[in-house]
Amino acid sequence: xxxxxxxxxxxxxxxxxxxxxxxxxxxxxxxxxxxxxxxxxxxxxxxxxxxxxxxxxxxxxxxxxxxxxxxxxxxxxxxxxxxxxxxxxxxxxxxxxxxxxxxxxxxxxxxxxxxxxxxxxxxxxxxxxxxxxxxxxxxxxxxxxxxxxxxxxxxxxxxxxxxxxxxxxxxxxxxxxxxxxxxxxxxxxxxxxxxxxxxxxxxxxxxxxxxxxxxxxxxxxxxxxxxxxxxxxxxxxxxxxxxxxxxxxxxxxxxxxxxxxxxxxxxxxxxxxxxxxxxxxxxxxxxxxxxxxxxxxxxxxxxxxxxxxx
Amino acid sequence: xxxxxxxxxxxxxxxxxxxxxxxxxxxxxxxxxxxxxxxxxxxxxxxxxxxxxxxxxxxxxxxxxxxxxxxxxxxxxxxxxxxxxxxxxxxxxxxxxxxxxxxxxxxxxxxxxxxxxxxxxxxxxxxxxxxxxxxxxxxxxxxxxxxxxxxxxxxxxxxxxxxxxxxxxxxxxxxxxxxxxxxxxxxxxxxxxxxxxxxxxxxxxxxxxxxxxxxxxxxxxxxxxxxxxxxxxxxxxxxxxxxxxxxxxxxxxxxxxxxxxxxxxxxxxxxxxxxxxxxxxxxxxxxxxxxxxxxxxxxxxxxxxxxxxxxxxxxxxxxxxxxxxxxxxxxxxxxxxxxxxx
Numbered sequence: 128x129x130x131x132x133x134x135x136x137x138x139x140x141x142x143x144x145x146x147x148x149x150x151x152x153x154x155x156x157x158x159x160x161x162x163x164x165x166x167x168x169x170x171x172x173x174x175x176x177x178x179x180x181x182x183x184x185x186x187x188x189x190x191x192x193x194x195x196x197x198x199x200x201x202x203x204x205x206x207x208x209x210x211x212x213x214x215x216x217x218x219x220x221x222x223x224x225x226x227x228x229x230x231x232x233x234x235x236x237x238x239x240x241x242x243x244x245x246x247x248x249x250x251x252x253x254x255x256x257x258x259x260x261x262x263x264x265x266x267x268x269x270x271x272x273x274x275x276x277x278x279x280x281x282x283x284x285x286x287x288x289x290x291x292x293x294x295x296x297x298x299x300x301x302x303x304x305x306x307x308x309x310x311x312x313x314x315x316x317x318x319x320x321x322x323x324x325x326x327x328x329x330x331x332x333x334x335x336x337x338x339x340x341x342x343x344x345x346x347x348x349x350x351x352x353x354x355x356x357x358x359x360x361x362x363x364x365x366x367x368x369x370x371x372x373x374x375x376x377x378x379x380x381x382x383x384x385x386x387x388x389x390x391x392x393x394x395x396x397x398x399x400x401x402x403x404x405x406x407x408x409x410x411x412x413x414x415x416x417x418x419x420x421x422x423x424x425x426x427x428x429x430x431x432x433x434x435x436x437x
Numbered sequence: 438x439x440x441x442x443x444x445x446x447x448x449x450x451x452x453x454x455x456x457x458x459x460x461x462x463x464x465x466x467x468x469x470x471x472x473x474x475x476x477x478x479x480x481x482x483x484x485x486x487x488x489x490x491x492x493x494x495x496x497x498x499x500x501x502x503x504x505x506x507x508x509x510x511x512x513x514x515x516x517x518x519x520x521x522x523x524x525x526x527x528x529x530x531x532x533x534x535x536x537x538x539x540x541x542x543x544x545x546x547x548x549x550x551x552x553x554x555x556x557x558x559x560x561x562x563x564x565x566x567x568x569x570x571x572x573x574x575x576x577x578x579x580x581x582x583x584x585x586x587x588x589x590x591x592x593x594x595x596x597x598x599x600x601x602x603x604x605x606x607x608x609x610x611x612x613x614x615x616x617x618x619x620x621x622x623x624x625x626x627x628x629x630x631x632x633x634x635x636x637x638x639x640x641x642x643x644x645x646x647x648x649x650x651x652x653x654x655x656x657x658x659x660x661x662x663x664x665x666x667x668x669x670x671x672x673x674x675x676x677x678x679x680x681x682x683x684x685x686x687x688x689x690x691x692x693x694x695x696x697x698x699x700x701x702x703x704x705x706x707x708x709x710x711x712x713x714x715x716x717x718x719x720x721x722x723x724x725x726x727x728x729x730x731x732x733x734x735x736x737x738x739x740x741x742x743x744x745x746x747x748x749x750x751x752x753x754x755x756x757x758x759x760x761x762x763x764x765x766x767x768x769x770x771x772x773x774x775x776x777x778x779x
Binding site: 180186233234237238241243244245247248249251252253254255256257258259260262263370373376377380411412414415418419421422425426429 | 550
């Protein structure tokens with residue numbers, strides 16, 4: 128294209144550039160929005176996992192399956208008992224908290240002084256149990272929870288449904304509540320005490336077993352909340368937790384073991400990396416970016432963003 | 438003289454070997470025979486996992502990924518016209534080299550972190566196998582993998598078309614693996630592996646390079662599991678990305694742990710026992726894996742050393758029992774004699 132012709136069509140060209148630019152900015156913002164939405168669910172799930180993994184040192188590989196179970200409980204509360212979305216979500220959180228306590232008591236507590244890998248194996252047994260229980264009880268095919276807020280909002284050319292905005296807001300609320308619970312209540316501070324020094328906490332009269340049970344309850348309830356919140360957007364299926372738990376583990380390593388701040392930030396980072404990588408580079412290899420991120424972190428700073436040096 | 442001694446001390450092993458070679462005669466059902474052939478392949482994989490997990494203390498969960506690289510390597514090379522006997526070591530070498538690159542960042546981590554990072558690498562291998570359409574055929578995989586190339590010697594030709602000959606092929610692989618493992622574990626190198634497992638800091642203090650030792654163990658295990666994968670591909674005739682999936686690693690993990698971790702017999706016993714268990718639980722249908730999961734939890738809590746641990750405990754108790762009886766007998770004898778002398 129010659130210069131002159133370019134100059135001749137100047138206004139038109141500018142218009143084109145402007146429109147193209149606008150579109151690409153819109154696309155970018157849309158990806159960022161989706162990334163933040165997915166990132167908030169990652170953050171909540173990773174938050175729950177960092178409590179049990181980083182603080183109790185239980186590599187709960189079945190966390191993703193508790194997440195899946197949470198989505199199913201919500202689904203059946205809505206379908207069988209005709210509850211609306213929010214009560215179903217609350218019941219799901221309660222049920223999963225109870226299951227979390229049971230899991231800690233039956234599956235992990237007997238192994239507390241054993242090698243790390245035995246707990247990992249135990250968790251694998253648990254996830255096989257849960258996944259196949261769900262398959263037997265409710266079938267292997269995917270279900271869809273009816274979207275309670277399907278209305279669409281358009282802001283700056285970004286399409287968002289109310290449900291997606293609710294996911295982001297609810298995630299923030301949950302994080303703030305958890306932070307307040309751990310920092311401001313006496314029961315919550317016992318968790319932090321155990322995290323800092325297990326023996327010291329024992330000597331101060333804190334029941335480590337009770338803290339472990341409580342931590343599992345909170346962690347499972349958070350997973351149930353995250354699963355129920357995104358269930359109306361994606362399908363729910365018995366295998367939905369398998370990949371998620373690996374991503375949650377990546378987030379924990381990324382953010383630094385046991386760091387709540389790190390889990391939250393790591394969740395958003397992973398969500399954004401996936402959305403942008405999937406949108407701009409390759410959708411098929413979307414999940415590889417998450418795992419590639421881990422390699423990068425391990426190569427540069429194995430302790431993670433907020434991890435302490437050992 | 439020497440042979441007599443070997444016969445006296447090692448007769449159970451020789452008997453087992455005899456049984457192993459006689460399996461094609463003993464087993465008439467084709468289905469059972471196929472199950473046995475697969476169990477042998479799984480035994481090789483579980484044995485190699487046992488080297489990193491049991492002896493070196495590294496939970497490498499990318500193991501199925503390397504199995505998959507071996508399988509895909511052999512499938513693609515033999516379909517391209519290469520002889521199986523050249524393709525097999527080449528693919529195993531490829532898997533080892535890939536493992537070397539994976540180990541560089543992964544070995545910077547320890548314990549559960551190492552497990553997670555290798556798991557992630559395993560998933561990357563799976564995703565690549567499922568999406569690299571032009572090479573791996575995507576999720577449909579590769580079909581029509583040629584059978585193992587016949588060995589042509591001047592006076593005889595060994596073909597691998599019948600199930601029996603394939604059985605002997607995998608059996609030879611298993612025996613070779615077992616031999617290598619035995620030599621390795623009872624050598625100084627094997628002790629070095631175990632010292633890293635037991636106390637890495639102490640091992641480094643006595644002058645062991647922990648990183649290179651772990652790397653060596655990781656690479657040997659990957660090479661062996663890739664060999665198993667390379668044999669598996671022509672055996673099945675077709676492969677799909679499921680051969681690289683972490684579920685397979687979990688299975689081997691279960692075999693190793695239920696059989697007895699850090700023992701040579703454990704992984705093999707586990708591979709056979711569980712495969713048989715799964716086949717015999719077949720009537721339970723969908724409930725089978727639920728029970729399997731529950732069983733795994735129970736075993737890991739109550740019998741952390743697996744079947745070999747149970748066996749060791751029982752044999753110790755039996756020894757105690759006999760010793761007590763013998764000493765009891767002697768006591769009685771003494772009393773009787775003292776009574777007699779009165």
